[in-house]
Amino acid sequence: MPIQQICTVAGMTRLDASTWWMVLEAGKLVEEHGLRGGQFLHIKCGDGQLLRRPISVAYAGWDEPEDLVTLIFEVRGEGTRWLSRRKVGDELDVLGPLGNGFDMSKEGRYLLVGGGIGVPPLMEYAERSKPPKAAVLGFRTKDKAFPAIVSRFEEACEKTCLCTDDGTLGYHGFVDGQVRDILAKDNSFTDILACGPRPMLKSVVKVAAEFGVPCQVSMEERMACGVGACLGCAVKMKDGTMRHVCKDGPVFRAEEVDWDG
Numbered sequence: 001m002p003i004q005q006i007c008t009v010a011g012m013t014r015l016d017a018s019t020w021w022m023v024l025e026a027g028k029l030v031e032e033h034g035l036r037g038g039q040f041l042h043i044k045c046g047d048g049q050l051l052r053r054p055i056s057v058a059y060a061g062w063d064e065p066e067d068l069v070t071l072i073f074e075v076r077g078e079g080t081r082w083l084s085r086r087k088v089g090d091e092l093d094v095l096g097p098l099g100n101g102f103d104m105s106k107e108g109r110y111l112l113v114g115g116g117i118g119v120p121p122l123m124e125y126a127e128r129s130k131p132p133k134a135a136v137l138g139f140r141t142k143d144k145a146f147p148a149i150v151s152r153f154e155e156a157c158e159k160t161c162l163c164t165d166d167g168t169l170g171y172h173g174f175v176d177g178q179v180r181d182i183l184a185k186d187n188s189f190t191d192i193l194a195c196g197p198r199p200m201l202k203s204v205v206k207v208a209a210e211f212g213v214p215c216q217v218s219m220e221e222r223m224a225c226g227v228g229a230c231l232g233c234a235v236k237m238k239d240g241t242m243r244h245v246c247k248d249g250p251v252f253r254a255e256e257v258d259w260d261g
């Protein structure tokens with residue numbers, strides 16, 4: 001059950017001109033309300049913005065006196081610009097926990113696939129989950145592959161492959177090309193967990209299906225209420241129904257989604 005919580009900004013680190021690493025003191029949102037990585041918080045971004053903005057949880061930790069929650073976000077418009085101007089000690093009005101997160105309850109091996117700002121929501125799954133995992137992380141260019149994030153995957157995963165669109169770091173190309181190379185050698189993964197922009201998800205899902213590997217995807221849609229009360233975030237499913245990304249997702253099984261809808 002989501003609650004409204006006033007959180008204090010405990011850390012604010014600028015990763016580059018448009019990307020921020022924010023740590024919130026979040027009351028007992030983690031310990032008592034079960035907030036975890038891959039879920040999201042719906043954040044009020046100043047009095048001028050009617051709608052809250054959804055930001056994924058990269059890491060949720062039980063701490064004293066308050067739980068600490070890490071958010072990593074990119075400035076896209078007015079709401080995230082307002083968020084980037086917060087200072088340590090400022091207060092934020094957040095709604096959460098929201099959304100479901102990935103399922104790693106089955107034993108086996110997992111392949112984590114993240115693109116751009118879709119990488120941080122996989123961080124906690126890399127570090128906290130017991131099953132062995134490999135990671136494929138894609139970025140536009142080398143400067144966007146922040147060591148503070150990438151190193152956490154490299155330490156936690158048996159193998160971490162980096163890709164850049166411009167070839168300045170790692171494999172030259174999109175993540176689905178790297179996923180194809182990996183699955184061609186070994187398709188014994190229990191599940192692929194993918195987070196990133198919709199075109200990336202669609203390509204990864206196609207490759208996963210070719211090799212018969214099941215896939216979970218975290219979908220990003222524009223949101224309004226964040227709690228299933230409007231149709232702001234509806235996505236079309238293969239069976240013709242519409243599902244809410246905020247309430248039924250953001251993580252869905254890939255085979256449920258109508259990728260052409």
Ligand SMILES: Cc1cc2nc3c(=O)[nH]c(=O)nc-3n(C[C@H](O)[C@H](O)[C@H](O)COP(=O)(O)OP(=O)(O)OC[C@H]3O[C@@H](n4cnc5c(N)ncnc54)[C@H](O)[C@@H]3O)c2cc1C
Pocket residue numbers: 040053054055056057072073074075076077078079080081117120121219220221222223250
């Ligand atoms: C479940 C979920 C989790 C998210 N997690 C993160 C995160 O961890 N880090 C992060 O940086 N961003 C995340 N986002 C995206 C973030 O919510 C948007 O960038 C933000 O709401 C934009 O608000 P704004 O006022 O800054 O920009 P606006 O002025 O509202 O929009 C600026 C531009 O971004 C586009 N845009 C806005 N929202 C979305 C969206 N949801 N999907 C695709 N395009 C959008 C608009 O079409 C416009 O072109 C997440 C979105 C969802 C739905």
Ligand code: FES
Pocket residue numbers: 222223224225226227228229230231232233234244245246247
């Ligand atoms: S944003 Fe209103 S139903 Fe999802």
